[in-house]
Amino acid sequence: MLKISKKADYALMALQHIAAVQFGDVTPGRVVNTKEIAEEYNIPLELLAKVLQTLAKHALIESHNGPKGGYALVRRAHQITIAQILESIEGPLGITDCSHEKEGEFCMQRENCHIRTPLLKVQDSIAQLLNNMTLQDMMGGTPLITIQSPAAQGVER
Amino acid sequence: MLKISKKADYALMALQHIAAVQFGDVTPGRVVNTKEIAEEYNIPLELLAKVLQTLAKHALIESHNGPKGGYALVRRAHQITIAQILESIEGPLGITDCSHEKEGEFCMQRENCHIRTPLLKVQDSIAQLLNNMTLQDMMGGTPLITIQSPAAQGVER
DNA sequence: ATGATCTCCGATCAAATAGGTCGGACTAAG
DNA sequence: CTTAGTCCGACCTATTTGATCGGAGATCAT
Numbered sequence: 001m002l003k004i005s006k007k008a009d010y011a012l013m014a015l016q017h018i019a020a021v022q023f024g025d026v027t028p029g030r031v032v033n034t035k036e037i038a039e040e041y042n043i044p045l046e047l048l049a050k051v052l053q054t055l056a057k058h059a060l061i062e063s064h065n066g067p068k069g070g071y072a073l074v075r076r077a078h079q080i081t082i083a084q085i086l087e088s089i090e091g092p093l094g095i096t097d098c099s100h101e102k103e104g105e106f107c108m109q110r111e112n113c114h115i116r117t118p119l120l121k122v123q124d125s126i127a128q129l130l131n132n133m134t135l136q137d138m139m140g141g142t143p144l145i146t147i148q149s150p151a152a153q154g155v156e157r
Numbered sequence: 158m159l160k161i162s163k164k165a166d167y168a169l170m171a172l173q174h175i176a177a178v179q180f181g182d183v184t185p186g187r188v189v190n191t192k193e194i195a196e197e198y199n200i201p202l203e204l205l206a207k208v209l210q211t212l213a214k215h216a217l218i219e220s221h222n223g224p225k226g227g228y229a230l231v232r233r234a235h236q237i238t239i240a241q242i243l244e245s246i247e248g249p250l251g252i253t254d255c256s257h258e259k260e261g262e263f264c265m266q267r268e269n270c271h272i273r274t275p276l277l278k279v280q281d282s283i284a285q286l287l288n289n290m291t292l293q294d295m296m297g298g299t300p301l302i303t304i305q306s307p308a309a310q311g312v313e314r
Numbered sequence: 315a316t317g318a319t320c321t322c323c324g325a326t327c328a329a330a331t332a333g334g335t336c337g338g339a340c341t342a343a344g
Numbered sequence: 345c346t347t348a349g350t351c352c353g354a355c356c357t358a359t360t361t362g363a364t365c366g367g368a369g370a371t372c373a374t
Contacts, residue, residue, distance in 0.1 A: 001247030002159050002283065006362065009253060012272045020271075033320075041266045047363055053322065065321050066371025082279070090158030096166060109198045114177075115169045118295045122239070122286065126159065129282055138275045162332065190350070204334055210352060223341035224349045 008089045010051050013041050015085060016138050018061065019077040031070035051089065058088035078136035086130065093130070095123045165246045167208050170198050172242060173295050175218065176234040188227035208246065215245035235293035243287065250287070252280045 014037050021032050034052055038045040052071055056063045060080060061071045073080070087093065094100055096119050098107045107113075171194050178189050191209055195202040209228055213220045217237060218228045230237070244250060251257050253276050255264045264270075 001161065001165070001243055001250055002252055003254070004158065004252050006254070008158070009266075009272070012276075013266060013270065016271050035320095041269055043266065044363060046365080049321080050323090050363090056322090063321070064371090065369080067319050067321095068372070069319095069321060069370085071321095086158055093158055095159055095161050097160070097163070109166075109170060109200065112198055113170065114173050115166070115295050118290070119169075122290065125286055126283060129279065133275070133279065138272050140271065140274075164332080192350095201334060203336080206351075207334090207353090213351090220351060221341090222350055222352095224343055224347095226341075226350050 002095075004086060005090055007047070007051050007054075008086050010041075010043050010048055011055060011085055011089050012082075012138065013037070013043070014048065014052060014071075015055070015060070015073070015080070015135055017041070018071060018073055019135055019139060022073055023077065031064050031068075031072045033070035036070075055085075055088055058084075060084065060088060076136075077139060078134045080135040081131050082133045082135070082137075083127065083130035085135070093123065093127050095119060095126070099123060159252075161243060162247055164204070164208050164211075165243050167198075167200050167205055168212060168242055168246050169239075169295065170194070170200070171205065171209060171228075172212070172217070172230070172237070172292055174198070175228060175230055176292055176296060179230055180234065188221050188225075188229045190227035193227075212242075212245055215241075217241065217245060233293075234296060235291045237292040238288050239290045239292070239294075240284065240287035242292070250280060250284050252276060252283070256280060 017037050017040065018032050021027060021030055034049045035045060037043065038048045052061065052063075055061050056071065059074060062074050063069070063071055083093070092100060096116070098113075098116055099120065174194050174197065175189050178184065178187055191206045192202060194200065194209075195205045209218065209220075212218050213228065216231060219231050220226070220228055240250070249257060253273070255270075255273055256277065
């Protein structure tokens with residue numbers, strides 16, 4: 001349960017990769033195109049393209065067209081929150097249908113519903129969690145396969 | 158994003174209602190049948206029945222068959238966590254596909270994936286959040302506990 | 315300038331999952 | 345024993361998600 005979509009997964013991988021290239025030591029400042037990312041992580045090319053387009057539309061990355069083109073981060077990694085990334089792809093956070101009810105619409109269970117308020121509380125907690133974590137926290141450089149000491153993880157803050 | 162299913166919603170409403178009847182002041186100990194809950198909250202009867210069956214199979218409630226039959230909680234409200242309820246309906250918590258990979262199976266992106274470990278960290282935080290909240294916290298019409306964000310480090314309450 | 319290449323973008327298709335429905339099996343009251 | 349009321353499991357449909365295709369526009373190399 002509470003699974004995030006594959007597209008969101010791809011978005012996180014792609015942004016992590018772009019950040020690593022752009023701010024890394026090897027070829028700093030280089031833009032990276034869709035194909036490179038797709039091959040590196042075995043992601044369907046066309047689908048990844050669509051994901052990156054969406055991210056660009058939400059101003060998380062900017063696109064450079066033509067040959068030698070590609071994508072580049074607009075902000076630095078620590079200024080991009082996980083919440084922003086996920087919401088760009090999957091829409092606003094809402095663990096229940098009635099999370100974003102506009103005035104005038106309401107679910108059929110609303111009048112006697114006792115669980116809405118506690119659930120919104122849970123939702124707030126998750127929102128804070130995702131807002132306090134940035135792309136920088138995903139940078140660690142250590143590949144997954146190697147054994148890693150718990151202290152060496154980039155996510156520790 | 159991260160929306161829980163309608164079935165899970167119905168499960169929470171139903172359990173809240175059963176607990177209110179069973180441990181309330183009006184008719185304590187009474188079992189409550191599917192129809193009563195469905196009408197109270199405008200839930201499709203047959204679908205709610207299926208949800209309750211699932212909850213019974215996971216030993217959160219017990220079914221009493223025949224006339225005057227219905228469902229009753231087996232444990233008290235404060236001993237049933239939200240995590241247990243949701244997992245009974247939607248399966249184990251897992252924000253990403255590779256959360257519960259068995260030995261031998263792995264996603265196509267695994268070998269170069271840098272986001273798995275941080276995401277599992279997020280998942281752990283959410284798990285703690287849901288495990289620290291019980292059905293009791295949903296009782297009483299008015300909101301009850303304040304939940305702190307587990308974002309910084311370790312979840313405390 | 316012109317062609318070749320690369321990216322962007324919309325529309326489209328297929329698979330998975332959630333939402334909802336049906337008839338039968340069982341139980342206990344009368 | 346009958347009968348009304350309940351649980352239970354299989355079935356069907358609709359929405360969402362994952363993935364794909366083809367063309368238009370932009371940029372760089374020649």
